[in-house]
Amino acid sequence: MAEQPDINELQSARQLAAYAGTTPRIFQTGTSGKTRTPMSKAGSRHLRKLLFFPAMTAIRYNSICMAFAARLKAQGKPSIVIVGAVMTKLLHII
Numbered sequence: 001m002a003e004q005p006d007i008n009e010l011q012s013a014r015q016l017a018a019y020a021g022t023t024p025r026i027f028q029t030g031t032s033g034k035t036r037t038p039m040s041k042a043g044s045r046h047l048r049k050l051l052f053f054p055a056m057t058a059i060r061y062n063s064i065c066m067a068f069a070a071r072l073k074a075q076g077k078p079s080i081v082i083v084g085a086v087m088t089k090l091l092h093i094i
Contacts, residue, residue, distance in 0.1 A: 016092075019044060
């Protein structure tokens with residue numbers, strides 16, 4: 001919590017996720033087709049590091065994150081992408 005900015009100064013949960021750098025970054029070049037969408041990593045790397053293990057725990061024990069992760073897994077998303085999405089979800093919950 002000490003790594004994040006004052007929540008009262010932010011206007012939305014998306015801004016907090018963007019500050020942490022957990023939002024997806026769209027990457028397209030011309031007509032090359034669909035490519036993997038990596039995590040932005042433009043924000044605080046310390047906050048991203050601090051969110052990794054809480055996201056892993058939330059996937060196992062938090063009912064909201066558990067259902068969210070199951071839905072992403074059913075869509076065929078890789079495990080690391082699911083963890084990144086749960087990191088963003090935790091920031092939205094905060």
